[in-house]
Amino acid sequence: MKRLLRSLLAAAPALSLSLALALAVSPARADEPSDSPKTLRYAFRVAETSFDPSQINDIYSRIVTAHIFEALYTYDHLARPAKFKPLTAEAMPQHSDDWRTWTMRVRPGIYFADDPAFKGKRRELVAEDYVYAIKRFADPALKSPVWGYVDSFKLLGLAEQRQRSLDQKKPFDYEAPVEGLRALDRYTLQIKLAEARPRFIEFLAASDLLGGFAREVAEAYGDKISEHPVGTGPFKLATWRRASFIALERNPDYRERYYDAEPAADDAEGQALLARFKGRRIPMIDRVEISIIEENQPRWLAFLNGQHNFIEQVPPEYSGLAMPNGHLAPNLAKQGVRGWRQVRADQAMTFFNLEDPVVGGYTPEKVALRRAIGLGMDVAREVRLVHKGQGVLAQAPISPNTKSYDPAFKSSMGDYDPARANALLDLYGYVDRDGDxxxxxxxxxxxxxxxxxxxxxxxxxMSEQYQRDMKALKIKVNFKPGKWPELLKAARSGSFQIWHVGNVSASPDSQGALQRYDGSQIGGQNMARFKRPEFDALYRRLSELPDGPEREATFVEAKRQAAAWMPYRIRYHSMVTDLAQREVLGYRRPLFWLDWWQYADVEGARPQ
Structure with missing residues (x-):
């Protein structure tokens, strides 16, 4: 008990003594018996929104769905750089020379988790389940926020079928054949695209989005389907208390699948993990419990006192205590805690509603206002004070660790220049006319x-930081506080003026981050509601071009236009610190994918 008190006081000196004492004298968690479920326990800092893949575009919900559903392909968990491999498919996809026709074969003998919707029968995964999953994004009645993203791949006939449903004001016809989306037989899926998509496998590898989906489940649960996710993945939903607690259990019907990977020869960490776990049946743990804890201090304390055995993204104010100068704190190391720190493939951004009468629009004075606000944001100070140095200043809407990220690239997106911001505002008539x-x-x-x-x-x-920044520009700000899911809902519907959000890249290609500028994805990924024909043309060109110098030059032009129009002020890329208690083994932060629980193990309990 004394050792725990010393650890609390050493690791969190900012805590009050009374709080540390209260934690230290609380009943210690008893060691788990050897036959107790192996349980991973941690917290999300933001509440989930749904577990229906057609309805979500937030990362926290998609972390859960990525472990329940399975796409045709996945990423090698240990390979760096990223490498694709089959998941429910028998082999890698076949594609035509023009990258427009893709053919995949589902491996026979894969079954959905048992569910009442199947009426006591085992339900095998078939090609039609992927056809149905994709059609659900096109169903107007579902109002999928990611329809624009799916439509960007231009599946032949799918958008037309959606439009017929809208024009005729009739339910979407799931039985009607779609030229570009067909099950050729029980296990063979063929997708035809109107335009070349050389990197289409990235869509086929998104388990959080494109997992096989059984029609019987959707029909059995109707508008309650988000509460009943049923997939073929390694875990199944056991308990869900909205915005409070989520528990998943190992899927007892999960097929025989074994730990295997291909880390690079010079990847010491990856090689060590492979040597330890190769050949183990996955998943190795029985249960995952996720608490929703929005405030940083209790989330940090839940890890310190053993309630949680893993913490993803240590809150910035405690990251220096956890890993000072990038090295694990001695008191934590003594307890067997392990730590990891890396730059995340993400972007933290502030964005404007381009349909708002004040900050929206494309006329010179509206663009000048957004650019002035961007120039007036002291992001370096924000990273230093609010995020405790855990960030790298951004220069463009391209995420680190993706193919076209250039750490040497410089643009006005990354400038902090209040003098230039004030001059720009003066020039375009934003002056104090009433003397207030x-x-x-x-x-x-x-x-x-x-x-x-x-x-x-x-x-x-953050509001204090932005208030300070805007005061220096003599711009009045009113802050509208709310819960994250509520703010997300408002942003999707365009009921906001300025907000901020983070974007995590879901694939190694850099174009994914530019979805937010694609005019066809307004209301989904494009929450700024930005639409310019010249940028849409760039986005289509990036989609069609193979990797090479021409495509890289197109990325440079996209970065230039993003900074010029300023629908988003990309602020920084996160530096993330993850910690695991001694009993959690095998963790490695994924680069782009969201599923990793099946590759981790939990052995025994942490000594008290």
Missing amino acids: GWRDLPDGSPLELQWSIESDQRGRQ
């Missing part, structure tokens, strides 16, 4: 920004 000390719009009406912000401690810190 705040700038007005060019027509003389008051300029007041409506900035959405999370109602937690981190949100309060």
